[in-house]
Amino acid sequence: MSFAELRLEGVTRSFAGHDALTELSLTVRRGEFIALLGPSGCGKSTALNCLAGLLPLTRGSIWSDETRLDTVPAEKRGFGMVFQNYALFPHMSVRRNVAFGLQMRRLPRAEVRRRTEEAIRLVRLEEHAGKLPGQLSGGQQQRVAIARAVVLEPALVLMDEPLSNLDAKLRLEMRTEIRRLHQSLGLTTVYVTHDQEEALSLADRLVVLREGRVQQIGTPEELHTRPANWHVADFMGYRNLLRLRAESGGGPEVVVTGQGMRLVGTPVGPVSAGAEVIAGVRPEDLRITGPDESVPATVEVVEYQGREVAVEARTAEGVQFNLRTDQRPALGDRIGIGVDPARLLVFPLTEPAEQSEQSGQSEQSGQSGDGPAPDVVAGSSTDAPVEAAPDSSAETAVDEPAGGGSR
Amino acid sequence: MRATESPPRAGGPTGERPAERRSPGPARVALRHRLAERGIDRQLLLLAPAALFVLVLFVYPFGYGVGLSFQPAEGGPFGAYQEFFSDPYQRDTIWTTLKLSLPAALLNVAASVPIAYRMRGRFRGKRLLTTVLVVPITLGTVLTAQGLLNFLGPTGWFNRILLGVGLADEPVRLTNNYWGVFFSIVITGFPFAFLLVLSYLSGIDPSLERAAATLGAGWWQRFRRITLPLLAPGLATTFCLTFVLAFSVFPSAILVGDPAGTTRVISIAAYEAAYVRYDYPMAATIAVLMGLVELLVIAAVLGWRALLYTGSTAGGKG
Incomplete structure (x- = not known):
């Protein structure tokens, strides 16, 4: 039972009165x-298990074209x-x-055999x-799990962190494998x-969740270059998040000051003059100037990371910056x-506290909602991870040579 | 490793250090290491008290009993065995006991599976329910027997209700016969079976059944194809334990049974031989035969278990 589109409408799931997933609305083509x-x-x-039918919804519905799906048990x-x-x-x-799955469908023995061998x-x-x-x-176990899931030619394949138990090298290989299967089997x-790196490199569209609420839905490129709020930015590798104050507001550019x-x-979102803001920038977008x-x-x-180095620098006021550069500054150098x-x-700082509460987030998710054009498949999606990698140095060190070699 | 080390020792000083200093060291260390690798080290001495305990209180009496069974007053070394098997009154006790213990053990295991299956997850009142199911362990056979007599006896509540409602014209006999003993064995054996099955079931990764569900298996197929095969070795072990418990039934066979007739189990025969007729070799013979019958049944069950998958019940890494 294939579908043209699968719709999640306000899917909510609570555990013991606490919402683990709130009002997830999404259309999967x-x-x-x-x-x-x-x-x-x-x-x-939680969202994935709701979709699979392993968890009942608390509110909301799931539709496969015009068929209501959330009342259908997982096995159906x-x-x-x-x-x-x-x-x-x-x-x-x-x-x-x-x-196993083919046998559960009571297919003829010869067909079960043929399709099993094919999947293997x-x-x-x-x-x-x-x-x-x-x-x-x-x-190998991972590949069996994938074969078992795709042998039925399912309308939808759900994967729950399938690479998290693999070592870094294998993870990269399997990532390519998963993308290859997705494309070749349609x-x-x-x-x-x-x-985030895995998501950026694999997906046509990303849904960023935080505390059970959708923060942003968009293509890898949209998320990479235009995060909807500073939480998403934080998650997408904007490691330098500075708490500053806006001097001006309203224009295409905004002057921010503070901490010397x-x-x-x-500006991303409404930023008015005098408002407290969070300014975010990726390590690779900072450059070293004269002192x-x-x-x-x-x-x-200074951390060696192949062609580039990761530098941690501190201002006189004690603000820490992370940057990536192909220059080789030495320890203790004065740089600009x-x-x-x-x-x-x-980004506007939605609430005075560092950790904004859920109420503040719901407004944001409303704004950043379902808008983005989903048909644009970001052409740069496969290049993205290398740029987006600054987060964990161990990952990047492995990623760099492998990524450079295969692309 | 050792072979490559020994030539310099035999061939004289080749290294910087003199051979006398070098050679005894590695050899002594190597022996201790070799032993330690096989689990032989000084900590092994900690086992000594337990080993002594087993030897004095189990192995010796057991050997003495077996020896005794081959020394009857008359009829050569196998006289007692011949006597036992030639007398139907004695011989039939084996069958009587099996007829009680096999179905009871089977029922205990079979009843534990669905109850434990429903009780795997977390829910409110689980602890209370488990306590209620396990309490019979603490009761003891005599208290259970008394309860059975009060409840199921000819003038017990059960029969009074049956008579009052008009479902029966005369009291249904459920005590002082086969059924009384059977119920008693089931009541005392069930908690063991239940606890064992519950722990075996909890060891099976719940994501396996979820995976089976996403592959289109309904609840029966999930149980039949996934849970049951992984549980079966545990069920075999549970069956063996409850069977052994039931096979040595003694007090309830007398208290709620018919010890002279239908529930004259093998332990009664042994008791009579030892303390009524003072025929110790015969009593020892019966005890040995009890053990042999139990061993045969356990061997059969474990033989079947060996054919099953007995490895990990987890779904993979992580």
């Missing part, structure tokens, strides 16, 4: 790759799911694991078809992850930090 992205506890797995939805721990049946061989070939496990899952490595995929600096940035220009700072940490006004995004 056939053939799309959607990533649900957010830190742990943001409700992304016909969605494939890849679990975080793979959930392979430990007492069945790889072949029987993959054949697709994930390149022919030599291991007779083994039990316990005899396979993590990556699947529709909803993918849950906490790894004065910067020019681009007396722009913001003066002292180099405190400059930023292009177009790359410094100025």
Whole structure:
């Protein structure tokens, strides 16, 4: 039962009175790759389980074209799911694991056999078809889980952090594999992850969740360059978040001051003069200038990261900057930090407290809602991760050579 | 490793250090390491008290009993065994006991599975329900027997209600016969079976059934194809334990049974031989036979278990 579009309308799920997922509305088109992205506890797995039918909804509905789906039990939805721990049946061989779903459909034996072998070939496990899952490595188990989910040619494939148990190298390989399968089989995929890099590189569209609420829905490029609020920016690798005050307001550019600096940035959302704001910029968008220009700072940490280095610098006022540069500043150097006004995004600070409450977030999610044009598949999506990588240095160190080699 | 080390020792000083200093060191260390790798080290001595305990209180009496069974007053070493099997009054106790203990153990395991299956998750009142199900362990056979007599006896509540409602014309006999003993075994054996099955079930990764559901399996197929095969080895073990408990039934066979007839179980025969006729070799023979029958049943069940998948019940890494 394939669909042209799958609609989630105000899907809400609470546990013991607490909303784990609030008013998720999303339309998934056939053939799309959607990533649900957010830190742990943001409700992304809850959303996936609701979609799979493993969790009943508290409010809202799910529609497959004109068929209501949220009242249909999991075994009748016909969605494939890849679990975080793979959930392979430990007492069945790889072949029987993959054949399980086909047998449940009571297909003729010959067809079960043919499609099973085909799926095993697709994930390149022919030599291991007779083994039990316990005899396979993590990556092989992962591939069995994927084969088992896609062998039914499901209308929708759900993946719950499928790569989180793999080591860094294998994770990159499987990421490519998943994208390849998605394209070659023409699947529709909803993918849950906490790894922004993974989401940016895989998905056609991303849904960023925080505390159970949608923060932004958009293409990888939109999220990468125009985060809707500073929470999304924080999550998308804008590591330098400065709490400043807007001097001017309303125009295409805004002057922000505070903590001994004065910067020019681009407002995102309503920024009025005198308002408290958060100014965000990525480490790779900062550049090193002469020590007396722009913001003066002292180099405190230099991390080698291949072609570039990650530098941690601190201003006289104690504000810490993270930047990436192909120059090689030395420890203790006095540098100036400059930023292009177009790359410094100025977000309104919705609430005076650092951690804004849920009420503040709901307004934001309303504004940033479902607007963005989903048909644009960001052409740069595959290039994005390398740029977006500054977050975790360990990841980047591995990513850099592999990414450079394969692309 | 060791072979490559020894030549310099034999061939004389080749290294910077003199051979006398070097050679004894590695050899001594190596032996201790080799033993330690096999689990033999000084901590092993901590087992000594327990080993002594087992030897004195179990192995010796057991050996003594077996020896005794081969020394009857008459008829050579196998005289007592021949006597036991030639007398139907004695011989039939094996069958009588099996007829009680096998169905009771089977029922206990079978009844535990659905109850434990429903009680895997977390819900309100789980602790209370578990307590209620497990309390019979603490009651003891005699109290259970008394309760059974009061409840199921000819003038018990159960029969009074049956008579009052008019479902029966005369009291249904449920005590002082096969059924009284059967109920007693079930009541005392169920908590063990339930606790064991519950722990085996909790060890099965719940995401496996969820995965099966997304693959189109309904609840029965999920249970039949996923949970039951993973649970079966545990069920076999549980069956063995409850069977052994039931096979050695003694007090309830007398208190709520018919100890001279239909519930003359094998332990009654042993008791009579030892303390009524003072025929110790015969009593020892019966005890040995009890053990043998239990072993046969357990061997059969474990043989079947060996054919099953007995590995991990987790769904994968993580």
